[in-house]
Amino acid sequence: MSIEITFPDGNKKSFDEPVTGLAIAQGISPGLAKKAAVIEVNGELWDLTRPIDRDATVSIVTRDKPQALEVIRHDAAHVLAQAVQELFPGTQITFGPATEVGFYYDFARELPFTEADLEKIEQKMREIVKRDLPITREVWPHEVAVKHFEQAGERFKAEWIRDGLAPDEELSIYRQGENWLDMCLGPHLPSTGKLGTAFKLTKVSGAYWRGDANNAQLQRIYGVAFATEDELKAYLKMVEEAEKRDHRKLGRALDLFHIQDEAVGQVFWHPKGWTLYRTLENYVRRQLEDAGYDEVKTPLLVDRKLWEASGHWENYRKNMFIAEVDEGEQDGQQRKAVLAVKPMNCPCHVQIFRQGIRSYRELPLRMAEFGACHRYEPSGALHGLMRVRGFVQDDAHIFCTEEQISAETVAFCDLLKRMYKDLGFEEVSVKFSDRPDNRAGDDAIWDRAEGALRKAVEEAGLPYTMNPGEGAFYGPKLEFVLRDAIGRDWQCGTLQVDFMLPERLDAEYVAEDGSRKRPVMLHRAVLGSFERFIGILIENHAGAFPFWLAPLQVVVAPIVSDADDYATEVCERLKRAGVRAETDLRNEKINYKIREHATHKIPVIAVVGRKEAEERTVTLRFRGQEQQQTVKLDAVVEHLHA
RNA sequence: GCCGGGAUAGCUCAGUCGGUAGAGCGACUGAUUCGUAAUCAGUAGGUCGCAGGUUCGAUUCCUGUUCCCGGCACCA
Numbered sequence: 001m002s003i004e005i006t007f008p009d010g011n012k013k014s015f016d017e018p019v020t021g022l023a024i025a026q027g028i029s030p031g032l033a034k035k036a037a038v039i040e041v042n043g044e045l046w047d048l049t050r051p052i053d054r055d056a057t058v059s060i061v062t063r064d065k066p067q068a069l070e071v072i073r074h075d076a077a078h079v080l081a082q083a084v085q086e087l088f089p090g091t092q093i094t095f096g097p098a099t100e101v102g103f104y105y106d107f108a109r110e111l112p113f114t115e116a117d118l119e120k121i122e123q124k125m126r127e128i129v130k131r132d133l134p135i136t137r138e139v140w141p142h143e144v145a146v147k148h149f150e151q152a153g154e155r156f157k158a159e160w161i162r163d164g165l166a167p168d169e170e171l172s173i174y175r176q177g178e179n180w181l182d183m184c185l186g187p188h189l190p191s192t193g194k195l196g197t198a199f200k201l202t203k204v205s206g207a208y209w210r211g212d213a214n215n216a217q218l219q220r221i222y223g224v225a226f227a228t229e230d231e232l233k234a235y236l237k238m239v240e241e242a243e244k245r246d247h248r249k250l251g252r253a254l255d256l257f258h259i260q261d262e263a264v265g266q267v268f269w270h271p272k273g274w275t276l277y278r279t280l281e282n283y284v285r286r287q288l289e290d291a292g293y294d295e296v297k298t299p300l301l302v303d304r305k306l307w308e309a310s311g312h313w314e315n316y317r318k319n320m321f322i323a324e325v326d327e328g329e330q331d332g333q334q335r336k337a338v339l340a341v342k343p344m345n346c347p348c349h350v351q352i353f354r355q356g357i358r359s360y361r362e363l364p365l366r367m368a369e370f371g372a373c374h375r376y377e378p379s380g381a382l383h384g385l386m387r388v389r390g391f392v393q394d395d396a397h398i399f400c401t402e403e404q405i406s407a408e409t410v411a412f413c414d415l416l417k418r419m420y421k422d423l424g425f426e427e428v429s430v431k432f433s434d435r436p437d438n439r440a441g442d443d444a445i446w447d448r449a450e451g452a453l454r455k456a457v458e459e460a461g462l463p464y465t466m467n468p469g470e471g472a473f474y475g476p477k478l479e480f481v482l483r484d485a486i487g488r489d490w491q492c493g494t495l496q497v498d499f500m501l502p503e504r505l506d507a508e509y510v511a512e513d514g515s516r517k518r519p520v521m522l523h524r525a526v527l528g529s530f531e532r533f534i535g536i537l538i539e540n541h542a543g544a545f546p547f548w549l550a551p552l553q554v555v556v557a558p559i560v561s562d563a564d565d566y567a568t569e570v571c572e573r574l575k576r577a578g579v580r581a582e583t584d585l586r587n588e589k590i591n592y593k594i595r596e597h598a599t600h601k602i603p604v605i606a607v608v609g610r611k612e613a614e615e616r617t618v619t620l621r622f623r624g625q626e627q628q629q630t631v632k633l634d635a636v637v638e639h640l641h642a
Numbered sequence: 643g644c645c646g647g648g649a650u651a652g653c654u655c656a657g658u659c660g661g662u663a664g665a666g667c668g669a670c671u672g673a674u675u676c677g678u679a680a681u682c683a684g685u686a687g688g689u690c691g692c693a694g695g696u697u698c699g700a701u702u703c704c705u706g707u708u709c710c711c712g713g714c715a716c717c718a
Contacts, residue, residue, distance in 0.1 A: 112645065113646085115646090115647080203646095204712085205646070205713030206644060207713075208644080208645095208715065212715080213715045213716080217714085222713080252653075260709095261691085261708070311718090316718060344718060375717080378643050378644095380714080380715080380716085381715085474718080523718090559676080559677050559678085560675045560677090562675080589674095589676050589677090591677090592680055594679055595678095595680055596679085597679095599679080610677090619677090619678085
């Protein structure tokens with residue numbers, strides 16, 4: 001038997017018997033063996049301890065590589081599981097994958113874990129790392145594994161092997177030391193010591209078995225793990241930074257909005273927050289006008305008949321706010337009107353489309369609305385401005401022909417990218433969500449809709465990733481994800497192709513040949529909701545909005561009360577030029593005023609003392625800049641935008 | 643909705659092993675007119691989320707409830 005191993009540089013080496021990655025690494029250099037985490041064998045990641053029994057092209061993956069990080073995190077999950085089972089016998093293991101920054105493991109246990117348990121568990125994990133237990137891979141027949149887990153009281157593992165695995169699927173068992181093992185796809189590091197010390201348990205929470213709310217509730221423990229201590233530290237710092245940017249905190253600190261118990265999930269916008277909101281709205285409105293949209297406004301309360309016709313009553317009845325009104329008696333019968341507070345705008349837009357007879361000449365018809373919608377979101381979903389029950393979408397529906405889908409998609413993608421850029425977001429990615437299990441319409445329609453959307457997104461020249469089964473019940477969609485200043489992704493924009501609603505609500509137009517045809521509807525939004533988008537803006541800028549968005553742009557602060565009149569004059573001048581300015585005439589020292597307005601992240605503080613009043617100048621102090629500029633009052637407006 | 647944690651002054655938080663509470667900041671009043679990130683002094687402010695129960699007595703213990711926080715599930 002001879003096994004030929006090909007290295008990344010093209011060199012080949014023959015072995016007489018199966019050889020492990022570790023042995024190969026050792027053969028190259030002990031240093032490499034020490035740094036090695038896993039080995040890539042014919043494009044697949046293998047354990048270093050797994051004998052390579054066939055000809056292969058290999059590449060040793062050291063622990064500083066991204067692929068290794070996933071293995072480190074996955075190992076951390078297993079060490080966590082072992083630690084928990086050592087500390088809390090009788091706890092069942094289920095699954096524990098790596099995540100974007102770390103790992104988690106779901107356990108079945110009567111008692112939930114407490115924050116205090118986390119410390120103990122983490123210590124136990126470090127102890128297991130110190131023990132440096134070898135991690136080895138074994139392949140077991142399914143029946144043997146089922147029997148083993150059943151005898152060990154591991155119901156979830158046994159169930160998974162029976163129901164979750166294909167009968168011919170290879171079942172690998174990873175042994176960690178003598179007495180602990182878990183079924184797992186791997187790969188893993190050669191021993192627990194290789195995990196290192198750059199990990200930390202972060203939180204406990206509930207989770208459902210196999211992600212389904214109908215299943216058993218499990219106890220999940222989360223952790224973060226990195227290849228080096230420095231990376232862990234950097235991560236923890238990022239978390240701290242994110243906490244400082246929390247829009248709920250900043251919303252209060254900057255007096256933008258509040259939410260209270262009497263209107264859960266709905267926003268009370270304060271003057272500053274509402275100024276920000278209107279500034280954003282006006283910006284969007286201008287963009288839509290330029291892009292050929294017509295703005296409309298439709299009713300908040302609409303009879304249930306329309307929602308039954310659209311299909312929403314059937315699908316989302318539980319999440320709709322209902323208004324019932326007593327309409328008095330007729331023929332001895334109580335009459336009641338049942339209206340739904342609209343959860344979305346599309347059926348209303350179809351009503352406008354249906355007024356009169358539409359011609360193909362009017363298509364594409366782009367109907368936009370800053371549509372106030374209300375959805376009874378589950379209580380646990382609510383989160384500041386990010387998830388609310390009352391919100392306004394920058395919604396629009398494009399009524400067009402099937403042939404126009406591509407061009408409209410391309411135009412929309414352009415508009416969206418331009419707007420994101422204006423709003424400070426350069427990095428945008430696209431996800432394509434296709435037909436979900438629970439859907440309306442037959443497969444032929446879905447084939448057409450998905451095909452049209454795929455063609456359109458390709459024509460737009462945007463790279464995209466698939467998001468299988470995540471489409472809306474009426475059609476496939478593109479989802480646009482932007483990346484914020486500290487690297488977090490937010491899904492905001494969307495474009496959805498809908499062949500269904502025009503049919504259900506009987507929208508039609510007269511085609512060139514005089515026949516009646518159904519238009520296609522494109523549902524689209526750029527921001528998604530104003531509430532959420534403002535939340536994202538707050539966090540992205542850490543409350544320090546760019547000048548054009550800042551609710552209060554300039555504070556004019558006199559140094560002595562002798563300059564109050566002049567300060568007022570300066571402020572009036574700015575206001576007349578359309579600048580959002582205020583004076584601060586309080587009897588406080590200039591230090592105090594500057595500190596206060598700087599903490600409120602005001603873009604410009606205009607300081608005026610006796611000198612400025614005499615010379616009719618203004619001293620401008622820009623946010624984040626030490627140096628200041630003294631300019632003529634007549635020229636002050638130009639200097640603001642610089 | 644589910645699991646866990648929490649709710650004390652406008653904000654951030656301390657505290658009471660059951661005897662009705664305190665700090666800093668903010669607010670208010672007075673003094674100070676001081677040129678680039680906190681001037682000084684004083685005053686006011688709390689049904690300790692809400693409703694029951696136990697108790698001589700509950701903000702504290704128990705039950706329920708509302709809301710918030712971290713996840714999960716959901717997100718037309």
